[in-house]
Amino acid sequence: MTTNAQESVNGSRPDGLRPNGPGLSGEPVRVYVVEDDDAVRDSLVLLLRAEGYEADSYASPSDFLKLKVEQLRGCAILDIRMPGMTGMELHGELIKRQCRLPVIFVTGHGDVPLAVEAIKSGALDFIQKPYQEEELLSKVREAIRLEQAGHGKNEEKTLLQKKIASLTPRETEIMDLMIAGNANKVIAIDLNISQRTVEIHRSRVMQKMGTHSLAQLVQMVMTARED
Numbered sequence: 001m002t003t004n005a006q007e008s009v010n011g012s013r014p015d016g017l018r019p020n021g022p023g024l025s026g027e028p029v030r031v032y033v034v035e036d037d038d039a040v041r042d043s044l045v046l047l048l049r050a051e052g053y054e055a056d057s058y059a060s061p062s063d064f065l066k067l068k069v070e071q072l073r074g075c076a077i078l079d080i081r082m083p084g085m086t087g088m089e090l091h092g093e094l095i096k097r098q099c100r101l102p103v104i105f106v107t108g109h110g111d112v113p114l115a116v117e118a119i120k121s122g123a124l125d126f127i128q129k130p131y132q133e134e135e136l137l138s139k140v141r142e143a144i145r146l147e148q149a150g151h152g153k154n155e156e157k158t159l160l161q162k163k164i165a166s167l168t169p170r171e172t173e174i175m176d177l178m179i180a181g182n183a184n185k186v187i188a189i190d191l192n193i194s195q196r197t198v199e200i201h202r203s204r205v206m207q208k209m210g211t212h213s214l215a216q217l218v219q220m221v222m223t224a225r226e227d
Contacts, residue, residue: 029144030054030074032101034064034090036082040106044077047133048140061090069099075143076101077136080111080118080126088118095122102143106131160224163209171208174201179218 031053035041041057048055054074058064061082076094078087085093091103105126107115115126124146125139167175177187184202188195211217 028054030056030072031140032064032072032074032076033057034061034076034082034087035079035106036060037079040079044136047136051137051140053140061085061087061093064090065093069094069101070097072099072101073147074101075104075124075140075147077104077106077140080105080107080114088114091118091121091123100147102147104136104139104143157223157226160209160220164221164224166208167205171201171205174198175205175209175217175221178202178205178214179221 029052031048033041033044033048033055035044035057036059038059041059045055045057062085064076078090080087082090087105091105094101094103102124103118103122105115105118105123107126107128109128112126112128115123118126124143127136127139164172164175173191174187177190182190184195184198188198191198206212206217209217209220211220
């Protein structure tokens with residue numbers, strides 16, 4: 001590996017990410033390194049910390065899995081071959097536990113087919129040894145960018161789901177008919193209630209969802225209910 005991490009320790013990056021925070025939030029970005037080779041693990045941690053990341057290291061997958069991995073933010077760098085549980089097996093366990101960390105595998109030349117399989121099963125990327133430090137850091141920055149974007153989307157989805165959950169059964173029923181394009185008069189006939197009652201429920205739906213636009217309501221419900 002070559003050494004160039006110190007160049008950006010005190011500066012901002014051309015992609016807009018400050019080295020000491022996730023994007024512009026100023027909160028530390030954490031990178032989890034799982035590597036059984038002590039020298040390689042220590043080298044990675046030093047590189048990441050020099051770049052301004054918080055770096056936690058683990059000598060084995062079992063040590064890493066002691067964490068509540070489903071709650072972790074940042075990204076993970078996994079060696080693909082480790083004694084006991086391999087990096088591939090660890091990745092499978094992370095998926096099973098609904099861990100959303102983007103995963104970058106570090107592989108030897110002979111492990112490329114395994115790394116390709118890991119990509120197919122949801123890993124973000126892999127890098128072959130020996131690698132350039134800037135190449136690895138570039139992959140870490142991309143992983144952090146994608147994780148933050150996904151986290152923001154998940155937060156929005158959770159908020160919208162809570163708003164929908166705050167609706168009464170009747171309000172939910174009317175909302176579904178609204179977003180299907182039904183007019184108040186049609187909804188009233190379908191539900192055998194007065195048009196005025198529909199209007200009252202419709203107003204409450206829009207108020208609880210925080211919008212005055214039917215088009216926006218449709219988008220909000222789609223986001224909340226997407227798989």
